[in-house]
Amino acid sequence: MNILRPLSPHLPIYKPQLTSTFPISNRISGAFLTTIVFFFYLLCLKIGLICFTYENVYQIFFYSSKLILISVEITALALLYHITNGVRHLLTDFSGF
């Protein structure tokens, strides 16, 4: 028989549940925070660690983040969510349900 069998639909039809949305948003928030940390690290390499002693550096970061609308709030939310999920993982993986 040389007919290719189709794959039954998975992501398009499966109802998103509480159990499935938590881990994927953990991964998404983790990826988001990683890109931010990565670019921040690259920037620091370029400028040099001496920049942290200069007080206007923090002003530059604050005002440049305002270019994108609520980026600071979203980053804070992602960080909080990622940490909370990480703690939940630690609790369940090392002491059962």
Next chain:
Amino acid sequence: MASGLVRRAICRAPALAPASRAVIARQHASEAEAQQVEPKARADSKPKTFQIYRWNPDSPQKPELASYEINLKECGPMVLDALIKIKNEMDPTLTFRRSCREGICGSCAMNIDGRNGLACLTKIPSDGLTMITPLPHMYVIKDLVVDMTNFYNQYKSIEPWLKRKSPPEEQGKEIRQSKEDRKKLDGMYECILCACCSTSCPSYWWNPESYLGPAALLHANRWIMDSRDEYTKERLDAVNDEYKLYRCHTILNCAKACPKGLNPGMQIQNIKKLEL
């Protein structure tokens, strides 16, 4: 019951002569109160539309969702009743697996309204549209029947039988097990291998051949926790693979999908803890 049918026939026949109608009506006068309940129940029919995934290997085109309308008053409560009714009355080519109709064989596992479950145990939701598709991310043989060979091979690979190094204490008699040891198997031996849990796990969708899946891992734990089995260390080492066990990220869709109420995620946690 026959008298009720006769009475209903009389009610529907408008051309009857008034005299004969009076005679027949008088004959069944004693059953008048009992018969009055029936016409009200017959008044409205509840239509319900099912959208069912169809694909025919003999004339292969793109798979499609075909709509079927069913009157819920003439159908049993479970989705399997509706499927059988569609197959009997509307479309005999609809193909699906079924056997026990009571939730113990695991044949009728399919995806109903986005959630995996057994068709014989899932009640038909009374409103709107219901979508029935086969188990997610499996190769479709026809309509709602999927290819389960990979799933069964993974179950076979964990060697689900008793393995002992030493002969039993009493030759020819059963190996003794205390009640506490037997209790450790509760929550694992009830698994009917319906594959609802494994096909609900996104991790299993993306790595079907390398990740064993919640069902096989639940059974692996069942044999690891069995006090009569003496190959515990070898079983733990066999599963201790980056792909076989550790693709589980505790998404826990499996526990939500299990029609028998088991929790494969918890059993996988058990294995992970034993590996530490």
